[in-house]
Amino acid sequence: MQNLIHYTLHLIFPALIAYVFFRKEWKKAYFILLCTLLIDIDHLFANPIFAANRCSIGFHPLHSLYIIPVYIGLLFFKKPLRIVAIGLLFHLFTDFIDCLFIFSKCKACVANNVLANFIHNILEFFGF
Numbered sequence: 620m621q622n623l624i625h626y627t628l629h630l631i632f633p634a635l636i637a638y639v640f641f642r643k644e645w646k647k648a649y650f651i652l653l654c655t656l657l658i659d660i661d662h663l664f665a666n667p668i669f670a671a672n673r674c675s676i677g678f679h680p681l682h683s684l685y686i687i688p689v690y691i692g693l694l695f696f697k698k699p700l701r702i703v704a705i706g707l708l709f710h711l712f713t714d715f716i717d718c719l720f721i722f723s724k725c726k727a728c729v730a731n732n733v734l735a736n737f738i739h740n741i742l743e744f745f746g747f
């Protein structure tokens with residue numbers, strides 16, 4: 620189920636985004652959106668490259684919390700950079716949903732993850 624959601628969001632949903640927001644050139648937009656999957660190249664620097672219970676956000680360099688403002692900044696540029704930004708941010712959103720699945724099954728994964736700690740600190744700050 621988790622995998623089905625993951626790959627639907629990574630591969631099929633971008634086609635919808637392209638068609639809804641860039642209808643005149645949706646094929647080109649879809650292609651650019653698919654290219655943003657390349658940020659997963661940063662997984663190659665991790666050891667092991669694949670770990671089922673690892674939340675990629677806050678772990679891999681191109682998925683770090685510090686790079687998210689850069690992706691948001693790209694939104695303010697013209698196409699095709701804007702499409703790239705949408706793809707990257709949507710990619711992180713997809714991975715984030717994955718992280719929620721992981722955290723719900725694995726308490727130790729929560730303690731080890733920067734994103735989870737970040738959310739925890741914010742909730743604590745506001746008194747939750």
Ligand SMILES: [Zn+2]
Pocket residue numbers: 658659675682710714
């Ligand atoms: Zn990813």
